[in-house]
Amino acid sequence: MATEASCAWWRNVLREPVDASSLIGVRLALGALICAGAIRFWAKGWVQELLLNDGIRLTYYGFAWVPHPGELGCQVLLTVTALAGFAMCFGRWGRAPLVVAFVSFTWLELIEASTYLNHYYFVTALLLLLCVLPQLPPTSTLLSSKEHAPCVPRATLWAVRTQVAAVYVFAGAAKLNPDWLLRAEPLRTWLMVRSELPVLGPLLTHEMTAYAFSICGAAYDLTIVAWLSWRKTRAFAWTAVVVFHVLTAALFRIGLFPWIMIALSCVFFEPDWLRRVVASVRDRWRHEPRGSWPPTPDSGSPSTAPASGAAEMATFTRGRGAVVGLLLCLQLLFPLRQWLYAGNRMWTEQGFRFAWNVMLMEKAGHMEFVVRDGNTGRSYRTDGEMLLTPLQRKMASTQPDFLLQVAHEIGRRSSSRGYQNVRVYGDVWVSLNGRRRRRFVDPSVDLMHVHDGFAPRTWLLPMNDGER
Amino acid sequence: MQRVRRQLSHSCCRHERSPFRWRAAKRTQAATPWLLGVFAAVALCAGCNSGGGAKRANEAAQSTGGAEAGTSLEHEAGSADARSDAGSEVDASLSGGGLDAATTPGSNDVELGSVVDHLVDDVFVPSYESFEAAAKELNTSVSAFCQAVQSSGGSTGTQAGASHGDAGIVQRDAGPRQRDAGTMRRDAGAGAPPTEDVADARALLAEVRRAWERARSEWKKADAFAFGPYRDQPWRIGPKLDSYPVRVATVDAFFVNGGIDAGTLASQGTRVRGLPVIEYLLYAPGSAEATLSAFDGETGRLRCSYLQALGSDTHALATEMTEAWRDTYADEVKLAGSGSETFERLHDALSEIVNRMVFAIENLRLMKVGKPAGLGEDGEPLPELFESLFSNRAREDAHDALLGVWQVYSGRLWPDGFDGDVAVERDRGIRGTVLWRGPELDEAVISEFEAAFGALDESGSFVAVVAEDPTRLETVYEALRQLQLTFGVDVAAALGVTVTFNDTDGD
Numbered sequence: 008m009a010t011e012a013s014c015a016w017w018r019n020v021l022r023e024p025v026d027a028s029s030l031i032g033v034r035l036a037l038g039a040l041i042c043a044g045a046i047r048f049w050a051k052g053w054v055q056e057l058l059l060n061d062g063i064r065l066t067y068y069g070f071a072w073v074p075h076p077g078e079l080g081c082q083v084l085l086t087v088t089a090l091a092g093f094a095m096c097f098g099r100w101g102r103a104p105l106v107v108a109f110v111s112f113t114w115l116e117l118i119e120a121s122t123y124l125n126h127y128y129f130v131t132a133l134l135l136l137l138c139v140l141p142q143l144p145p146t147s148t149l150l151s152s153k154e155h156a157p158c159v160p161r162a163t164l165w166a167v168r169t170q171v172a173a174v175y176v177f178a179g180a181a182k183l184n185p186d187w188l189l190r191a192e193p194l195r196t197w198l199m200v201r202s203e204l205p206v207l208g209p210l211l212t213h214e215m216t217a218y219a220f221s222i223c224g225a226a227y228d229l230t231i232v233a234w235l236s237w238r239k240t241r242a243f244a245w246t247a248v249v250v251f252h253v254l255t256a257a258l259f260r261i262g263l264f265p266w267i268m269i270a271l272s273c274v275f276f277e278p279d280w281l282r283r284v285v286a287s288v289r290d291r292w293r294h295e296p297r298g299s300w301p302p303t304p305d306s307g308s309p310s311t312a313p314a315s316g317a318a319e320m321a322t323f324t325r326g327r328g329a330v331v332g333l334l335l336c337l338q339l340l341f342p343l344r345q346w347l348y349a350g351n352r353m354w355t356e357q358g359f360r361f362a363w364n365v366m367l368m369e370k371a372g373h374m375e376f377v378v379r380d381g382n383t384g385r386s387y388r389t390d391g392e393m394l395l396t397p398l399q400r401k402m403a404s405t406q407p408d409f410l411l412q413v414a415h416e417i418g419r420r421s422s423s424r425g426y427q428n429v430r431v432y433g434d435v436w437v438s439l440n441g442r443r444r445r446r447f448v449d450p451s452v453d454l455m456h457v458h459d460g461f462a463p464r465t466w467l468l469p470m471n472d473g474e475r
Numbered sequence: 476m477q478r479v480r481r482q483l484s485h486s487c488c489r490h491e492r493s494p495f496r497w498r499a500a501k502r503t504q505a506a507t508p509w510l511l512g513v514f515a516a517v518a519l520c521a522g523c524n525s526g527g528g529a530k531r532a533n534e535a536a537q538s539t540g541g542a543e544a545g546t547s548l549e550h551e552a553g554s555a556d557a558r559s560d561a562g563s564e565v566d567a568s569l570s571g572g573g574l575d576a577a578t579t580p581g582s583n584d585v586e587l588g589s590v591v592d593h594l595v596d597d598v599f600v601p602s603y604e605s606f607e608a609a610a611k612e613l614n615t616s617v618s619a620f621c622q623a624v625q626s627s628g629g630s631t632g633t634q635a636g637a638s639h640g641d642a643g644i645v646q647r648d649a650g651p652r653q654r655d656a657g658t659m660r661r662d663a664g665a666g667a668p669p670t671e672d673v674a675d676a677r678a679l680l681a682e683v684r685r686a687w688e689r690a691r692s693e694w695k696k697a698d699a700f701a702f703g704p705y706r707d708q709p710w711r712i713g714p715k716l717d718s719y720p721v722r723v724a725t726v727d728a729f730f731v732n733g734g735i736d737a738g739t740l741a742s743q744g745t746r747v748r749g750l751p752v753i754e755y756l757l758y759a760p761g762s763a764e765a766t767l768s769a770f771d772g773e774t775g776r777l778r779c780s781y782l783q784a785l786g787s788d789t790h791a792l793a794t795e796m797t798e799a800w801r802d803t804y805a806d807e808v809k810l811a812g813s814g815s816e817t818f819e820r821l822h823d824a825l826s827e828i829v830n831r832m833v834f835a836i837e838n839l840r841l842m843k844v845g846k847p848a849g850l851g852e853d854g855e856p857l858p859e860l861f862e863s864l865f866s867n868r869a870r871e872d873a874h875d876a877l878l879g880v881w882q883v884y885s886g887r888l889w890p891d892g893f894d895g896d897v898a899v900e901r902d903r904g905i906r907g908t909v910l911w912r913g914p915e916l917d918e919a920v921i922s923e924f925e926a927a928f929g930a931l932d933e934s935g936s937f938v939a940v941v942a943e944d945p946t947r948l949e950t951v952y953e954a955l956r957q958l959q960l961t962f963g964v965d966v967a968a969a970l971g972v973t974v975t976f977n978d979t980d981g982d
Contacts, residue, residue: 193971199970200822200970202586203587260820371968387851438965438968440968
């Protein structure tokens with residue numbers, strides 16, 4: 008009985024109407040950044056540099072089937088992504104812009120796995136979530152008065168908040184490792200080379216600065232969601248968000264990630280914060296009495312939600328709820344898989360991707376392969392350079408699944424050159440977080456007989472046991 | 476910037492006094508300073524990236540122009556004496572177990588900007604100046620040689636051949652390691668007294684060969700920083716000076732088709748210009764007499780004309796390279812992160828420098844040793860791919876290229892060759908930054924340099940070794956591989972340098 012009552016209470020809470028303006032802001036910011044990101048990708052010539060390679064395509068496990076659309080196709084996909092992002096800003100045409108942006112953006116991501124970035128994946132995950140959530144009202148409704156403001160079920164807002172919170176919390180948890188906390192790596196390395204910056208520069212070369220940044224960074228990631236959610240600390244918290252992300256943008260080359268996180272951190276504000284900002288600006292513009300801003304304490308409770316907007320609210324059906332629940336469970340459980348494997352996950356990178364391991368390590372490597380004809384014994388050594396773009400080479404030299412794909416491609420090509428019963432052995436060396444290099448791949452293992460998957464990578468040598 | 480800082484400070488103070496001030500105050504009024512605080516922080520941080528390099532810009536502006544450059548750095552003013560002390564003072568050597576305070580892990584104040592400035596002023600520009608001087612000497616020697624050959628009526632080779640047969644030996648003008656390592660070469664100049672003209676021609680040939688070898692040596696040392704004017708437009712000087720193998724058939728065709736002058740040469744392909752083609756003309760197969768014979772007659776006249784054009788062209792390119800560095804590119808590198816169009820951040824310049832070092836070692840190992848010796852993918856020795864094949868100078872080329880890498884690592888020139896037992900100098904070379912991580916990595920780098928130079932010294936002539944037993948070059952190949960691993964993995968990781976030429980986002 009108590010359980011039923013509890014469930015009913017939760018159902019009611021999740022279905023309560025809240026102002027949709029916060030989520031409209033999320034869609035607006037996401038659309039603008041997707042559009043800007045696509046234009047930036049094109050302007051930097053990254054289609055040719057990163058996505059087109061006659062040698063080899065590096066793919067994610069299980070996604071090798073995704074077709075490469077060719078140069079023209081990539082340009083079209085990029086254009087479509089930019090247009091869809093632009094359309095998202097308006098919130099018109101139903102879900103179409105969201106779906107198109109999701110498909111085109113994700114397709115571009117899946118073409119070449121060496122371009123993987125956590126924030127690309129974040130954009131994909133968020134787009135997918137927005138596709139299945141109840142449809143949001145157009146952006147123009149931000150101009151509506153509070154009384155006529157459209158609403159969404161509270162669960163919609165909470166779903167997006169959960170997705171954003173997952174990034175911070177998992178990123179923070181990942182930083183609770185000895186390298187980060189006890190050696191201040193990789194920040195020590197990264198900060199040292201920014202010593203030219205004025206004001207901060209001289210400080211950055213000191214070890215204590217790296218330790219301070221490491222500890223503050225971990226604490227920030229782990230707790231910022233709570234500080235943003237608590238009304239009393241929100242102002243400080245958001246100031247910290249801005250300072251933190253602007254600082255990371257200034258110090259590191261991490262593209263649009265800081266701006267995405269600054270924009271999306273606002274989702275923890277009151278649901279109607281954006282509407283009040285718009286109203287305040289509008290009032291100033293018209294020289295009318297100012298509205299209240301910053302946001303007043305507002306629980307987003309039904310009593311404060313506008314009645315007319317609530318009446319037209321899109322419903323959260325049982326089926327939709329199940330899909331959203333499934334997606335969120337996946338987002339919360341999938342990153343945990345990395346802790347199921349033995350060994351240092353930064354070394355083996357098992358379960359490392361799609362798990363919000365953000366800015367966690369500095370890894371450098373060098374790979375070569377010894378190809379042997381199993382019948383005649385003749386052999387040769389190659390680094391596969393002719394097959395790889397510079398970015399692929401860099402990524403494959405430290406990431407085991409890519410490395411394996413390169414080994415297999417070299418083996419295939421050797422077969423076509425007349426080698427029989429081809430065996431490929433890795434001579435791979437890696438340095439992690441400033442340590443001296445260690446042998447990465449067991450040189451006695453024929454990589455042609457190793458296949459990627461979720462099983463432990465026994466063909467890698469443990470970091471602490473590797474030959475020097 | 477000062478105003479922005481004051482705003483930030485003001486904003487912070489307000490928050491410190493009353494965390495809940497903005498809630499208690501009239502909200503619309505409180506929002507303004509709060510927002511100002513946020514945007515002041517944004518502006519300050521953004522300033523870090525864009526305009527923030529005024530100090531370095533100022534330093535670079537002051538330091539433009541050669542040797543005096545490094546000594547006028549403003550950021551070390553206030554301690555000008557300290558700086559000159561630091562610059563001249565050779566700190567405790569590694570063998571002594573002590574490190575300069577500036578390079579002690581944890582207490583360092585290693586100034587990357589200073590490291591880069593020193594590299595430009597003390598290694599890159601002086602190296603190209605040395606090359607320019609050598610190219611000038613080569614041009615002069617070529618002119619003198621051709622004058623002598625042509626004034627002798629084009630019969631120097633046949634006379635020399637008739638009177639002396641195989642001539643004697645002339646020692647190369649190379650570093651001490653090269654001199655005592657079996658680099659002697661047959662040449663004209665000893666034996667029974669020749670006629671005066673022939674003796675002159677032979678001596679001048681020896682002289683022009685020495686001049687070529689010196690130019691070649693200086694050029695190869697610059698392989699370690701072959702970026703900027705070397706490969707970028709509008710200069711792209713590197714390939715014009717050093718493309719190999721020489722397109723022999725095309726070169727020979729010039730003698731049949733009436734020769735070529737310096738003006739025409741400048742429009743020709745890279746395979747018929749530069750140091751390798753001069754080498755081809757100066758080192759005919761066989762003895763020195765064979766070379767002198769090749770300058771006989773009408774073909775010899777055309778050959779001389781081509782040689783003079785090459786000498787002049789090489790000198791002009793060397794001058795262009797030096798001027799490009801001195802007048803333009805030195806500032807591009809030194810202003811990295813502070814207004815440089817090429818390097819958005821100082822770290823980008825450091826990355827470029829380390830990348831070129833790694834590439835120089837890799838290229839040496841795979842293309843200059845491995846492939847010709849049959850240690851590469853093809854498995855078959857291809858000795859015709861050795862550099863400086865005609866003068867049999869492949870090993871010396873490799874030695875000079877490696878010395879260039881050492882010079883960048885140590886941060887200064889080493890006219891007497893490699894010496895690993897050397898003290899640490901403040902803010903000098905990549906070594907200055909590596910030492911920040913502790914002495915272990917530096918010790919490994921030095922011992923691998925010693926191994927690589929040792930292997931080169933013991934290898935003997937590459938061409939001869941490959942003819943006898945190519946696997947003897949495996950020691951050199953392996954030593955270079957270890958050095959490549961150390962720079963490409965350990966040094967790159969220690970400096971957070973991406974070993975790639977790609978410039979994408981991270982995470």
